[in-house]
Every structure is written in structure tokens, then in C-alpha cells.
Amino acid sequence: MxxxxxxxxTAARLGEKPAYYFMDQASxxxxxxxxxxxxxxxxxxxxxxxxxxxxxxxxxxxxxxxxxxxxxxxxxxxxxxxxxxxxxxxxxxxxxxxxxxxxxxxxxxxxxxxxxxxxxxxxxxxxxxxxxxxxxxxxxxxxxxxxxxxxxxxxxxxxxxxxxxxxxNEEDVAIILYTSGTTGKPKGAMLTHRNLYSNARDVADYLKMNENDRVIATLPMFHVFCLTVALNAPLMNGATILIVPKFSPAEIFRLTKKYEATVFAGVPTMFNFLLQYPEGKAEDLKSLRLCNSGGAAMPVALLEGFERKFNVLVSEGYGLSEASPVTCFNPLDRPRKAGSIGQSIIHVENKVVNELGEELPPGEVGELIVRGPNVMKGYYKMPEETAATIKDGWLYTGDLAKMDEEGYFYIVDRKKDIVLVGGYNVYPREVEEVLYEHPDVVEVAVVGVPDPNFGEAVRAFVVSKNPTLTAEQLLEFCREHLAKYKVPSSIDFLEELPKNTTGKILRRSLKDQVLQVK
CATH class of the missing domain: 3.40.50.980 (Rossmann fold)
Structure with a gap:
């Protein structure tokens, strides 16, 4: 298939049902x-x-x-x-x-x-x-x-x-997705018909998508998150897609209310914009049965604030282009754990390993690796990169994670984003989570920068809703919640943080700016 x-x-079974709405016109x-x-x-x-x-x-x-x-x-x-x-x-x-x-x-x-x-x-x-x-x-x-x-x-x-x-043939290459290329030129992940079909089917089943659902597609369709979760999976089970050309909080509230949307998929930045939108009312989102977050780690304070205001479940998941993309989602029939990417979806295995590829016990941090019918065939015309990424059938994600006793996974950070302060590992996400807890912080990104004394230092970039908030106030807040070596050496206030087209905050861009200034 x-x-x-x-x-x-699906068309033979549900021919007269709307497949999508675009600019308020149905097809x-x-x-x-x-x-x-x-x-x-x-x-x-x-x-x-x-x-x-x-x-x-x-x-x-x-x-x-x-x-x-x-x-x-x-x-x-x-x-x-x-x-x-x-x-x-x-x-x-x-x-x-x-x-x-x-x-x-x-x-x-x-x-x-x-x-x-x-x-x-x-x-x-x-x-x-x-x-x-x-x-x-x-x-x-x-x-x-x-x-x-x-x-x-x-x-x-x-x-x-x-x-x-x-x-x-199910092993024919259906799509080549070029990665963003944060290190060197973009690589083309070859996804087969089997990869795409299996992941769309398993995501649709896991999220219980059916012909009664109306799914908002505002993430970019050229991006694998939207491609599978908000396009292929809904069409798999006869749902209706609400196609949004460009993300806008006002448009999301309007569409959800008008068409009684049931599923919204977005990145954390989108949820933040919806939460901060002054005219956004819980009444407008009451038809939503589920929100999916992916693309980047969602701060717990943001997740809980969104759920509290709009009274809708946010199920955080995890995926990457090379896995078509979904490997984990928080389950709908068991407890959702804030801060977790959930459990392995059906037919997909996730595990945490050390540098030798040996599986680590619950609670220990290592690299997340993935195996399943969703894992890519390889990188287009890049056999060496393919061999370095797929070993013995396992896809090495480059993300650091840990698993708890109940099989819930937690992304700690990107392997390449760790900040090494005087020999101690500092995970940027941990510092970001603390800063998000401050009531005046809207967005934050943490990076490592060169330091003559400790090798690297932690530096934070913050968008605040309070123009009188000072860096010293935020640093004092951090000192109350973080070990001394994790506290940022400096905090910069920005009007906005750099993001890619999916709304994902670009730490690398901020780090490059710092290095250029130096």
C-alpha cells in the first residue's frame, strides 16, 4: 500500500466529503x-x-x-x-x-x-x-x-x-527531504513509500484520527512535521484538512471557531503566539480535542499555561526528517507527562545508548536511536554520511535523551548544543525551562559561547513583555533555581528571536552572531 x-x-468511500478547505472554499x-x-x-x-x-x-x-x-x-x-x-x-x-x-x-x-x-x-x-x-x-x-x-x-x-x-514498490523512493544543513550543505533524506505510508498510518491510529476530524495545516507543508501529521495522516483516514497559507493567531482562532477544528499541530513558538494573543479566548478553541507539539522541545511552563487557558490537551511528540518523522508521542489513553516526548508509537522502537551503542538504564542520559519501518533508506548520493547515521538498522538521531521506568522519553538537548562549563555539562534546555518560569519572559534561547577561564559560558537571549525587566533580575531568578555553573554569564534582551520557517528558534544563528561580534 x-x-x-x-x-x-478513501475517495471511493467518502467521495462527497470535504478533503480540504482553502480560503474558505471546499474540495x-x-x-x-x-x-x-x-x-x-x-x-x-x-x-x-x-x-x-x-x-x-x-x-x-x-x-x-x-x-x-x-x-x-x-x-x-x-x-x-x-x-x-x-x-x-x-x-x-x-x-x-x-x-x-x-x-x-x-x-x-x-x-x-x-x-x-x-x-x-x-x-x-x-x-x-x-x-x-x-x-x-x-x-x-x-x-x-x-x-x-x-x-x-x-x-x-x-x-x-x-x-x-x-x-x-514499497522500497521505491517517494520523497527526498533536504535537511536544514546546520553543519555543511543540506543532506537529502530518501524516504520510501513504505516509510511515508507506515508513519502516516501509525500516527493516524495513535492520535485516533478519523473522518470526523478537521485538522489545521498551518505548519509548512514542505516540512516533514506537517507532511505526515497534518496532511498524510488526516487524508489516510478521511479527515478534513483546513489549509492555512501562513500562520496567524487571528486566523487560527477564526478557522477553529468557524469549522469546529478538532486537531491543531504546531511548534512551541506557535503555541506561545496563541497563548500571548490578546484577543484569544478559550471559547474559540473549545472544539479542539487535541493539540500536537513537535519540531522542538516545548517548555513545560508554556505547555501548562496553554492547557490551563484553553482547556485542551497538548500531546508533545518527537520526530526527525530521517524517520518520516514521528517516533514518539504522548499517549491519549494513558497519562500525559509534561516535558516528555511520550512513548514509542506502534511499530517504532526508541532506545537510549552510550557512545558504544549499549543501551542505558532508565534515568541515564545518552543518544536517542530509532528503528522501524519509518527510517529512511539513506542520504541521497551520500553513502558515507548514511553509514555514519544508520548503524545495524538503527538511526542515530544526534539528540540526547533519557527514559523513565514507564518507557516515557525525555529530550535533554541536541548532542551538539551541550555547553561545557569547566568540565560540567550544561543542557541549554534546562536553563531555558527555568527562564520560561519567569512571568515576564515570552521567549528564550540559551547557547554556549567561548570563555577564557571555563572553556565555555552560558549566554541567554530573552524576549520580555516587561520593558523594565533587567538582566540582573533574571540572573537572580536563575541563581535561585540553578547550580552556579548553569547560571548564564550574561543575558541579552531582543525584540524577537531568529526562527526558521517552521517557527523553530535558531540557537545556531544566535551563537554565530556572538562569535562574529567577538
Whole structure:
């Protein structure tokens, strides 16, 4: 079984049910499945074959959903790309990923014009209409790339419903997800049809998603968290997706109230924005039965504050691109533990090991490793990196964790983020958790910086709601709750913290800024 076939079967069963709402317009499962088939047929007529690589440079939209499932139905390999990447970043992924066809917004035609001479392997650029005036002002017929340009609507119109889906093997590569590349160039994680299908199925079952659910998709669809939890898993069981082009607290409250949304998936920053939104009322979120948090560790103070204000359960989980992505979630039928990423989902094993790969007893900190049908095939064209990451069938995550006696896992920190102060390990998350407890702190990030006396020192960056709050007041607060070596050597106040497109706070960016100043 694969995602495309599953969608077709769901459409046969629930054809008239809304598959998604976008800009307050509904599209049924029958309409979605027909569009997917036509798009697959249209791609085939362009000469796209099984195994060819198709890049989606799109935001959250029906174009992304149809493009993804249409390419998969044809047997092509999809490469989702963040549309706000620079020309250099996009060009690297398209070249390294051996992309043959690009699907992107019409707003990108000038970038395409700039890149296409350096991308001889790309044969087709399929442009999706955005309806924005700046796109309409471009005369694409005068562009040198024009012969390679088609529109999304042209591809759909040229397709037919009698297109026969290509036979897929579960070990065929369905998607290549390029990691953010915090160390060196991005790596392309190859996810098979089995990887994606099994994780969507197991997440849907674990979170008890069904055809009565209405799931908010505001996380970026090109990111694996949204891809599985808010797109593939809901479509697996006939739920309705509420597609949000861009995260906005006001829009989340409006959509939840209007459509009686039942599931919201987000990163901690999104929950923080919702909690801080002055006009947000518990009444507006009363239809939610569940909120899922992932992408980064959620501060306990934030989790408890959100649940207290809105009276809705927040189930924190864990995943990574190389695992399609979910490996853990807090269970819905057993106690939820604040600060924990929960227990292993069905069919997936997690364990904590030392540097020799030996499993550690409960309570001890080590590296989290993962095994299951969701673990990637490897990194595209990077056999050495693959061998260093997957050993004896286990995926080494690079995250430090511990497990309690009941099998609940806790992320301590990224292995590379540990701050070594005079020989003592300081986990940034522990310091961040304390600072989040202060009533005037909105956001915080902690990094390690060079120190001539102790090797490294702890430095905190804080966003505060109180303009009179001082660094000394926060340091005194830390001294009451942390050992002396864990207390930040300095605290900087910022208007906002740097984040990536999913809303994840970028510690590395802050650390780089400090080093550049030095």
C-alpha cells in the first residue's frame, strides 16, 4: 500500500466529503482524487516517468497537495523545497537532487529566469497561479525560460481520468527531504513509500484520527512535521484538512471557531503566539480535542499555561526528517507527562545508548536511536554520511535523551548544543525551562559561547513583555533555581528571536552572531 492508492480508496468511500478547505472554499475527496489523477496524467504527457525527480517549491495550498499526490501516483520522486530559500540554496537542491521538473508559484518566475541556465537537467517549469498583482505584471512570454514554462492549470487540463497509476514498490523512493544543513550543505533524506505510508498510518491510529476530524495545516507543508501529521495522516483516514497559507493567531482562532477544528499541530513558538494573543479566548478553541507539539522541545511552563487557558490537551511528540518523522508521542489513553516526548508509537522502537551503542538504564542520559519501518533508506548520493547515521538498522538521531521506568522519553538537548562549563555539562534546555518560569519572559534561547577561564559560558537571549525587566533580575531568578555553573554569564534582551520557517528558534544563528561580534 502507498499514499496515492490510499487516497484513491478513501475517495471511493467518502467521495462527497470535504478533503480540504482553502480560503474558505471546499474540495471533496472525489474532486481531489480526480485532480491528482489528471496531474499525474499531465506529467506523464510531459515525459515524466517513474523515478524522475519533481521539485515542489510551494507554500501551503491545493497546488502542493495535488502536486505531491499526482507525482507520487506517477511514480516520480518528490523533492519539497522551502519557497523562501535564496536562489543559491534552491539551485543547490535542484542540482544535487537531479530535478527534472519544477512546480512553483508564478511569483518565482524571475528566480527561475536567473537559475535556469545553470540547471540544464530541468526540462519543465510548471507555474502555479498565485493571483497576486506582482506576478500578473510579468510578461512571461519574454523570458528566455519561456519554452520550458507551463501552467499548473494546463497540466491538469491536458490530463485524463483514465490514466493508469504506475505500479509502485514499497522500497521505491517517494520523497527526498533536504535537511536544514546546520553543519555543511543540506543532506537529502530518501524516504520510501513504505516509510511515508507506515508513519502516516501509525500516527493516524495513535492520535485516533478519523473522518470526523478537521485538522489545521498551518505548519509548512514542505516540512516533514506537517507532511505526515497534518496532511498524510488526516487524508489516510478521511479527515478534513483546513489549509492555512501562513500562520496567524487571528486566523487560527477564526478557522477553529468557524469549522469546529478538532486537531491543531504546531511548534512551541506557535503555541506561545496563541497563548500571548490578546484577543484569544478559550471559547474559540473549545472544539479542539487535541493539540500536537513537535519540531522542538516545548517548555513545560508554556505547555501548562496553554492547557490551563484553553482547556485542551497538548500531546508533545518527537520526530526527525530521517524517520518520516514521528517516533514518539504522548499517549491519549494513558497519562500525559509534561516535558516528555511520550512513548514509542506502534511499530517504532526508541532506545537510549552510550557512545558504544549499549543501551542505558532508565534515568541515564545518552543518544536517542530509532528503528522501524519509518527510517529512511539513506542520504541521497551520500553513502558515507548514511553509514555514519544508520548503524545495524538503527538511526542515530544526534539528540540526547533519557527514559523513565514507564518507557516515557525525555529530550535533554541536541548532542551538539551541550555547553561545557569547566568540565560540567550544561543542557541549554534546562536553563531555558527555568527562564520560561519567569512571568515576564515570552521567549528564550540559551547557547554556549567561548570563555577564557571555563572553556565555555552560558549566554541567554530573552524576549520580555516587561520593558523594565533587567538582566540582573533574571540572573537572580536563575541563581535561585540553578547550580552556579548553569547560571548564564550574561543575558541579552531582543525584540524577537531568529526562527526558521517552521517557527523553530535558531540557537545556531544566535551563537554565530556572538562569535562574529567577538
Amino acid at each position: 502507498n499514499l496515492s492508492t490510499q487516497l484513491h480508496q 471533496t475527496y472525489a474532486e481531489l482524487d480526480a485532480a491528482v489523477t489528471k496531474f499525474a496524467s499531465g506529467l506523464s504527457q510531459l515525459g515524466i516517468k517513474k523515478g524522475d525527480h519533481v521539485a515542489l517549491i510551494l507554500g501551503n495550498s491545493p497546488h502542493f497537495v495535488i502536486g505531491l499526490y499526482g507525482a507520487l501516483r506517477l511514480g516520480a520522486t518528490v523533492i519539497p523545497v522551502n519557497p523562501i530559500y535564496t536562489a543559491d540554496e534552491i539551485g543547490y537542491i535542484l542540482r544535487n537532487g537531479d530535478v527534472k521538473t519544477v512546480v512553483g508559484l508564478d511569483l518565482m518566475v524571475q528566480l527561475v529566469e536567473k537559475l535556469h541556465e545553470h540547471l540544464p537537467a530541468v526540462e519543465n517549469y510548471i507555474i502555479c497561479e498565485s493571483g497576486q498583482t506582482e506576478a500578473n505584471s510579468i510578461d512571461i512570454s519574454k523570458l528566455s525560460v519561456f519554452p520550458k514554462l507551463k501552467t499548473f492549470n494546463q497540466i491538469i487540463a491536458s490530463g485524463t481520468l483514465d490514466f493508469a497509476p504506475v505500479e509502485l
